[in-house]
Every structure is written in structure tokens, then in C-alpha cells.
Amino acid sequence: MGERRRLGAQDALWLEMDEPGNLMVVDSLFWTAEPIDWDAWTVVVEERLWERFPVFRSVVVRSDGGWWWEERPDARFEDRLERVVLPDPGGDAELQALIASRRTVPLDREEPLWRAVLVDGYRGGSAVLFRAHHAIADGIRMVQLTLSVFDPAPDAPPLADVRPHDGAAQVVGPVVGPAPAGGGVVGTARASARLARTLVANPVGGAHTALGAGRSLAGAVLGSVPGDVDTVRKLVLGTRNDATRWTGSVGERKAIAWSPPIALDAVKAVAGAHAATVNDVLVTCVAQSLHDYLAGHGTVCRSVTWDVPVNLVPFDPALPVELGNSFALVQLELPTHLDDPLRTLGVVRRRMGRIKSGHEAVVDFGVQAVMSRLSRRVYRFSVDLLANRAVGVLTNVPGPQVPLHVAGRRIEGMMGWAPLTADQVMSFTIYSYDGKVFVGIAADAGLVPDHEQVVDGFVDAFHALERLTLR
Incomplete structure (x- = not known):
């Protein structure tokens, strides 16, 4: 038995709201024009998500009248991945059909509540469908986690440092400030980090002091x-x-x-x-x-x-x-x-x-x-x-309003569904x-x-x- 953390009240709410026709799963998608080197992608995601955040290695258990995240020492990152090759012609219709087919597939409660579908053959490039239960995090944090896997340039440092903390006062933030007039990798990184902050702006502009x-x-x-x-x-x-x-x-x-x-x-x-x-x-x-x-x-x-x-x-x-x-x-x-x-x-x-x-x-x-x-x-x-x-x-x-990269490949587009x-x-x-x-x-x-x-x-x-x- 691994370390346990109790789910918050709101997290437990979403955990118990799954219905056969509507699952509490956040589906996130990005795609590239060039094929992704999945070995390189695996190294990045394993380091920046799997090893940093225990929830990705944990299962939910019911105990003492509540729900708990229990870390599984035997959990393996590669077990959360699924490789798929789209049928010809490998366009929007084929990728959309794949995502639709997964939309009502429940996540196994005996396993960590997320999966990644690695797609080859989409318009000559690749795509990743990341499915995670809403109990893990809200949409804003999900997007922030996704961005932590991306880089502002093929060989640049990560977009933002999202090292986890336990609520201590000190935090490690991204580099912010005006970008140099000449641009370049440093300027792009700074601009991207600033934009990562605006990412969590409230869609309707309200509740900023809620x-x-x-x-x-x-x-x-x-x-x-x-x-x-x-x-x-x-x-x-x-x-x-x-x-x-x-x-x-x-x-x-x-x-x-x-x-x-x-x-x-x-x-x-x-x-x-x-x-x-x-x-x-x-x-x-x-x-x-x-x-x-x-x-x-x-x-x-x-x-x-x-x-x-x-x-x-x-x-x-x-x-x-x-x-x-x-x-x-x-x-x-x-x-x-x-x-x-x-x-x-x-x-x-x-x-x-x-x-x-x-x-x-x-x-x-x-x-x-x-x-x-x-x-x-x-x-x-x-x-x-x-x-x-x-x-x-x-x-x-x-x-972000600048192009991002993953495992050296430029990301052409992003999408997600609550x-x-x-x-x-x-x-x-x-x-x-x-x-x-x-x-x-x-x-x-x-x-x-x-x-x-x-x-x-x-x-x-x-x-x-x-x-x-x-x-």
C-alpha cells in the first residue's frame, strides 16, 4: 500500500458523477504535422507528469467514509499508453471517429484514472488524445499540466516550471517580463510564460475575488x-x-x-x-x-x-x-x-x-x-x-499565442472537451x-x-x- 491523500469535497463530487452516457472525463487533443518520436515523447511526459505528480500513479479507494488517492508502487507509465494508427485517408473524419469512440469508454477504477492515446497517420503527422478523470484536476489545471509538456522551441527549456509544492509560501514561476525586440528562443520563452498566466483567465471575467x-x-x-x-x-x-x-x-x-x-x-x-x-x-x-x-x-x-x-x-x-x-x-x-x-x-x-x-x-x-x-x-x-x-x-x-513544440515537433493545433x-x-x-x-x-x-x-x-x-x- 502506498501513500494516501484524501480527495477534496469537489473532487469526490466529480468522481461519483459518472453516467454511462456522460462520463466525468476531460478529453484533450493536440496534433503535429510531422510524426512524433514516441520514445522522446515518453521521456518528456514521464519526467514532467508521471514522476512529479503522485496522482498520476494513484488509484481511488473508498475508506473511512471517504475517497482517497492511494499511490501504487507497481504502477507502470507504459501501461497508461495506447498506440493507434488511423485508417486511410487519415483525415479529420477518422480522428474524430476515434475520439468519439473513446468518449464513453470509462476509465478503470483499478488503475490510475487517465490514459493517453498516441495516434499515427493523422494528415501525415501525429496526434495525442489525453483522457483524465475530472477528479484529478479541473480544466484549467489540466491545460496547465498539458502546457508543462510543451516547449517554446524545439530545443528550448520547458514553457514553465510547474514543480509541485505542498502549499508552502514560496513558488517557482516562469520567466516573465518584456520580450527582447529581437525575439529568438529567449523572447519566445518569456512571451509563452506570460501567456501561460493569461491562460487561466476566467472565460466570463467574473468571480476574480470569489x-x-x-x-x-x-x-x-x-x-x-x-x-x-x-x-x-x-x-x-x-x-x-x-x-x-x-x-x-x-x-x-x-x-x-x-x-x-x-x-x-x-x-x-x-x-x-x-x-x-x-x-x-x-x-x-x-x-x-x-x-x-x-x-x-x-x-x-x-x-x-x-x-x-x-x-x-x-x-x-x-x-x-x-x-x-x-x-x-x-x-x-x-x-x-x-x-x-x-x-x-x-x-x-x-x-x-x-x-x-x-x-x-x-x-x-x-x-x-x-x-x-x-x-x-x-x-x-x-x-x-x-x-x-x-x-x-x-x-x-x-x-498561448506563440507556436509550441513537443519532443521537437511543432504543435499545429489544440482542442479539448469538458x-x-x-x-x-x-x-x-x-x-x-x-x-x-x-x-x-x-x-x-x-x-x-x-x-x-x-x-x-x-x-x-x-x-x-x-x-x-x-x-
């Missing part, structure tokens, strides 16, 4: 601002999420798609022209793509609600040994009945502004703390009740990297037919908004 206000529900004193009025309404009355094409019970057949990238500078130009944020513009495109998808399937609804993860702790480049979860979910209601993208943008800006001015994230964190103390049956009912108020999870990851629960049908991800914006969806294949239309519609919605801006 944990400072107190870790309990009582610590969140609601004021009379519109954001807090909205919070009370959502908590007591629920959100508007009209029954529509995708309403129903989820199955175990999933579908994956992602769009061609959009230039981030183009998104910034549209945002600047309307005194909006980049996030406002991107979320508006989500709303318009859903409007167009529903219209194409003969359905109209006024509003679709999404759960949006919000980070609750400051950026810490020295990740704690136990990792874990420190986030909340805010509910964002998107208008899906408007034909005019500019009107949609105005509504989105107002609703995002109310969330930013309120305390919804800290209230949600308090609700999670209360729920973690309920009996399993009541807890499961409460989770399903709250989760089914949203169609799924909408995640916006502002990644887990869903209850009868949520879509995980929608907006991921920016190296000056490009990628959009991906993981959906229930039975309830969201023609799922690729949603991500294609996102790109179409942006170009429509761009045309209206430039006319």
Missing part, C-alpha cells in the same frame, strides 16, 4: 446589482432552456467535430469595432450557430443555457501536489431567436456584463459545498436537477492558439444529428458578423 469573499455560501453576500438579481433568479426559478430538437435522454453514441481555424486578429478587429470583448464576439457566434442549426432543423427557441466554468483561484505556476478542482459554474443564457448577429451581440454583452458584476460563481461554489454533504441519493437528484437546466458546457480557453453530466448533450469548446481560434463540439449523436453543422455554423456566423462590421 474565494477571497469566503469559501462558504454565507461568504457571498448578495447585493442589489443586476448580476446578483440574476443569480437569485437562476438559483430559485431556474434558467430558460426551451425544449427543442436536442431535448431527451442521452445515449452512449457520441460525435466529435471541429472547425477550420479563424484568425484571432480578425476576431479582435470585430470586437474593437463594437466596443466588445473578444469573448463577447465568440459567444455571439455560438448563439448564432445554434440559431441557424435549429432553424435548419425546423425548430425555433428563444434561449439556450450553458454551464460556463469559472476559475476561482489565482494563477499558481507551481502546481500543488494534489492538483484537484477549484472552479465554479455560471449559467449563461444565450439568445437563439434573433436573425441579426448585431442584435445578438448586444444581448450577449448585457448578459455577460451582469454575470461579471455579480457573485454567481461564489454562490455556485457554496452550493457545491452544501451538496457534497448530502446523501448520495439526494445529491444525485440535486446534481441532475441543476445540470439539466443547461444544454451542456461552454468552455473558452485562451491558449465532461457533461445528467442529460446534457453538448460540450462546446473555443480554443485559441498561435493566433488562431479553433472551435470544437462533442455531442450526443442521437440528439444532435448533423452535429458538424454547429461548428460550421460558428464560422459562418463570424464571417456574417465580420461583413456587417466592415460594410
Whole structure:
């Protein structure tokens, strides 16, 4: 028996939320144009993740009325890896089918709760699908862990030093500061490290003082601002999420798609022209793509609600040994009945502004703390009740805006999908990297037919908004 660490209350919540149709597994993907030397990749990942963080060598055990991470001395890194060669022609469709087939494959509780699928034959290069249970860490820390495997140049030091610590005051951070005008490897490393900090920015810009206000529900004193009025309404009355094409019970057949990238500078130009944020513009495109998808399937609804993860702790480049979860979910209601993208943008800006001015994230964190103390049956009912108020999870990851490398190979793109629960049908991800914006969806294949239309519609919605801006 190895060393044990007790799971935090929120970590234990996610551990017990697996359902056959919706597993609590975070799926992360990156790909390269050139084949990866898997021996070199193995050395990097084993050193930077496996040897540094005990949770990757641990299994979950039930003891003394709670869940514990128990380190397994006999655990082997190579047992967590799976090699796959894509069938011809080795394009997007083949890789997406592979990911979809894994989306409902549970992780073995008798083994460490993660796996990496090493893919050859994707567009002449390679890809890695990293699957890890949400109980290990939240999405922000997962992304930070992923970045620790990458380098700012083929032969450069790691992007950031993420040596684990046990909560001591001292931390080891990345090199920050202005990059030299000449650029080069050093300048790239510094720029990348700064961008690693911005990576954990809250997608909706709220809750930046959430944990400072107190870790309990009582610590969140609601004021009379519109954001807090909205919070009370959502908590007591629920959100508007009209029954529509995708309403129903989820199955175990999933579908994956992602769009061609959009230039981030183009998104910034549209945002600047309307005194909006980049996030406002991107979320508006989500709303318009859903409007167009529903219209194409003969359905109209006024509003679709999404759960949006919000980070609750400051950026810490020295990740704690136990990792874990420190986030909340805010509910964002998107208008899906408007034909005019500019009107949609105005509504989105107002609703995002109310969330930013309120305390919804800290209230949600308090609700999670209360729920973690309920009996399993009541807890499961409460989770399903709250989760089914949203169609799924909408995640916006502002990644590094410089090219990164792994085992000497340049990374061409990144994508990931948050887990869903209850009868949520879509995980929608907006991921920016190296000056490009990628959009991906993981959906229930039975309830969201023609799922690729949603991500294609996102790109179409942006170009429509761009045309209206430039006319």
C-alpha cells in the first residue's frame, strides 16, 4: 500500500458523477504535422507528469467514509499508453471517429484514472488524445499540466516550471517580463510564460475575488446589482432552456467535430469595432450557430443555457501536489431567436456584463459545498436537477499565442472537451492558439444529428458578423 491523500469535497463530487452516457472525463487533443518520436515523447511526459505528480500513479479507494488517492508502487507509465494508427485517408473524419469512440469508454477504477492515446497517420503527422478523470484536476489545471509538456522551441527549456509544492509560501514561476525586440528562443520563452498566466483567465471575467469573499455560501453576500438579481433568479426559478430538437435522454453514441481555424486578429478587429470583448464576439457566434442549426432543423427557441466554468483561484505556476478542482459554474443564457448577429451581440454583452458584476460563481461554489454533504441519493437528484437546466458546457480557453513544440515537433493545433453530466448533450469548446481560434463540439449523436453543422455554423456566423462590421 502506498501513500494516501484524501480527495477534496469537489473532487469526490466529480468522481461519483459518472453516467454511462456522460462520463466525468476531460478529453484533450493536440496534433503535429510531422510524426512524433514516441520514445522522446515518453521521456518528456514521464519526467514532467508521471514522476512529479503522485496522482498520476494513484488509484481511488473508498475508506473511512471517504475517497482517497492511494499511490501504487507497481504502477507502470507504459501501461497508461495506447498506440493507434488511423485508417486511410487519415483525415479529420477518422480522428474524430476515434475520439468519439473513446468518449464513453470509462476509465478503470483499478488503475490510475487517465490514459493517453498516441495516434499515427493523422494528415501525415501525429496526434495525442489525453483522457483524465475530472477528479484529478479541473480544466484549467489540466491545460496547465498539458502546457508543462510543451516547449517554446524545439530545443528550448520547458514553457514553465510547474514543480509541485505542498502549499508552502514560496513558488517557482516562469520567466516573465518584456520580450527582447529581437525575439529568438529567449523572447519566445518569456512571451509563452506570460501567456501561460493569461491562460487561466476566467472565460466570463467574473468571480476574480470569489474565494477571497469566503469559501462558504454565507461568504457571498448578495447585493442589489443586476448580476446578483440574476443569480437569485437562476438559483430559485431556474434558467430558460426551451425544449427543442436536442431535448431527451442521452445515449452512449457520441460525435466529435471541429472547425477550420479563424484568425484571432480578425476576431479582435470585430470586437474593437463594437466596443466588445473578444469573448463577447465568440459567444455571439455560438448563439448564432445554434440559431441557424435549429432553424435548419425546423425548430425555433428563444434561449439556450450553458454551464460556463469559472476559475476561482489565482494563477499558481507551481502546481500543488494534489492538483484537484477549484472552479465554479455560471449559467449563461444565450439568445437563439434573433436573425441579426448585431442584435445578438448586444444581448450577449448585457448578459455577460451582469454575470461579471455579480457573485454567481461564489454562490455556485457554496452550493457545491452544501451538496457534497448530502446523501448520495439526494445529491444525485440535486446534481441532475441543476445540470439539466443547461444544454451542456461552454468552455473558452485562451491558449498561448506563440507556436509550441513537443519532443521537437511543432504543435499545429489544440482542442479539448469538458465532461457533461445528467442529460446534457453538448460540450462546446473555443480554443485559441498561435493566433488562431479553433472551435470544437462533442455531442450526443442521437440528439444532435448533423452535429458538424454547429461548428460550421460558428464560422459562418463570424464571417456574417465580420461583413456587417466592415460594410
